[in-house]
Amino acid sequence: MHPRTLFVPLAFLASPSFADADPPRVYAQDGPVQIAGALETVFDWTTDRCEDYQIPDLPVRAFRDGDGQVSLILSHDSARRMTGPDFDSLTLSCDVLMSSAQNSAPDMFSNIEWIAATWIEGETVHALLHNEHQGNRYTDCTSADYFSCWYNTITYARSDDAGASFHRPIPAPDHLVASIPETYRPDEGIFGAFSPSNIIEHDGAYFAFIKVQTHPFGEQHVCLMRTETLGDPDAWRYWDGFGFNGHFADPYRDDLRALRATTCTPIALPDIAQMYEGITWNTELERFILVGTSSDPARDPNPFGFYYALSEDLVNWAPRVPLLEVHLPWRATGPETTYLYPTLIDHTAPGQNFDTSGAEAYLYFTRLNFGSGHLDRDLMRVRVEIGAAE
Known part of the structure; x- marks a missing residue:
């Protein structure tokens, strides 16, 4: 299954043509990690699921086997995976x-x-x-x-x-x-x-x-x-x-x-708060990049959504920076579209475990189409550009 591009540049995410009542918004800032592409659907629960309880319910994890086949795990209490020769040619297996x-x-x-x-x-x-x-x-x-x-x-x-x-x-x-x-x-x-x-x-x-x-x-x-x-x-x-x-x-x-x-x-409690979802060593910045779900009361206005932080040693972290503003489940008042589980994957990373990133990667995350109480959840991704450290 090829990812389906829903619309072009994310600068237009707030346009009336997009289905979400509260769509993701790129947070305007000048840091080295920037949203740079269109939002794509990787797994559509409505059309792709093997059974109703198949949902991407944690950050997805990827690895490449000895034959070069990529596995992308969509985890729930009965986990399944998508496989293929690359991330643009993944097909879903219904095997648990x-x-x-x-x-x-x-x-x-x-x-x-x-x-x-x-x-x-x-x-x-x-x-x-x-x-x-x-x-x-x-x-x-x-x-x-x-x-x-x-x-x-x-x-x-x-x-x-x-x-x-x-x-x-x-x-x-x-x-x-x-x-x-x-x-x-x-x-x-x-x-x-x-x-x-x-x-x-x-x-x-x-x-x-x-x-x-x-x-x-x-x-x-x-x-x-x-x-x-x-x-x-x-x-x-x-x-x-x-x-x-x-x-x-x-x-x-x-x-x-x-x-x-x-x-x-x-x-780094004040700096990364409760961010934990995805970590890579970035060869452009020569730093670790941590991505996760957060907000930042020190900012006015305070964007809720997906953030990143940088570190040289995994222990000490620069203050987190907003990357993509999204509607989070704990701020919903009803069956609203919300977002969770960000992680960063560089499709071209060397090795088998995608634990490094370079100048370009993809932010993968889950869209909960009717909130936490509904099974309709899609796996999304968007391209991210990563520049040299200042």
């Missing part, structure tokens, strides 16, 4: 890559699972899973409310056939990668470790960002974690302010002394 384990025990970290990040080596694809214990499905959640009984962890899965299928080679609960030091508390809110970014290789190690929401106050921040052994879920260490010394604990099995030191340190 992995279904959720649906284990009802919160201490097994294997309930409702999304493939959130991948890294291919030969025929092996390592994966980080976003695992939601959806307590509203079970009787201990007396409110039966999804947002009151949501406990999240990050776990490990693997493909041994270049991404055609994924399994859990390490039995639960030892497949746990990251968690908060508290156990599941029904009817107390949303807590846990969420939604890893794509994996990036740097200086002989692998890195990913995660979002954390702590208990009991629900404070949110972004953590950075690192490993040298992708196949060992226990090998990930988080940045603790001095180095990658922090060890994620199992809140059900580790002792109190271990748990006291397992809340990971926020990364």
Whole structure:
């Protein structure tokens, strides 16, 4: 399926011919990362879906196998992928890559699972899973409310056939990668470790960002974690302010002394806020580019939407800069068109994992055509130009 160009230059996104009541708007600024193309549809839920629950429900992840075939994972609790020789020739497969384990025990970290990040080596694809214990499905959640009984962890899965299928080679609960030091508390809110970014290789190690929401106050921040052994879920260490010394604990099995030191340190909290969705090393800027969903109260007016930030070392970040102003779900008052899950992919990046970018890349994101409560969600993309650092 070839992407369908919906309209030409984004400067005209607010024209009455566009279907959205509140379409994306390019934020006028002079930074080195700029929207430069037309908005395109990569996956149209109305015409392309295999079944109703097939939706792009996290940032898409891409890799290239040994035969040069590109895989683009559209992740939900039953993940599928698009494949082809390049990003303009992707076709959708209805084969399910992995279904959720649906284990009802919160201490097994294997309930409702999304493939959130991948890294291919030969025929092996390592994966980080976003695992939601959806307590509203079970009787201990007396409110039966999804947002009151949501406990999240990050776990490990693997493909041994270049991404055609994924399994859990390490039995639960030892497949746990990251968690908060508290156990599941029904009817107390949303807590846990969420939604890893794509994996990036740097200086002989692998890195990913995660979002954390702590208990009991629900404070949110972004953590950075690192490993040298992708196949060992226990090998990930988080940045603790001095180095990658922090060890994620199992809140059900580790002792109190271990748990006291397992809340990971926020990364550049004033500068990147809760941005975590996509990371690349950019060869033009010689800096890392992080993209994510944010706003900035220091700006007047304050644009809500997709931002980027730059860093030389993954730990210290320049203040985030707005890139594309979009309507976000938590600002919607009804079944409105909203947007989520930005990530940056350079189609021409060397290697197999698209963890670098150059002078041109594409911003991929999800358009929720009738808001969060509806399944009609399309995968979109728009070309981005990246200039030399000032």
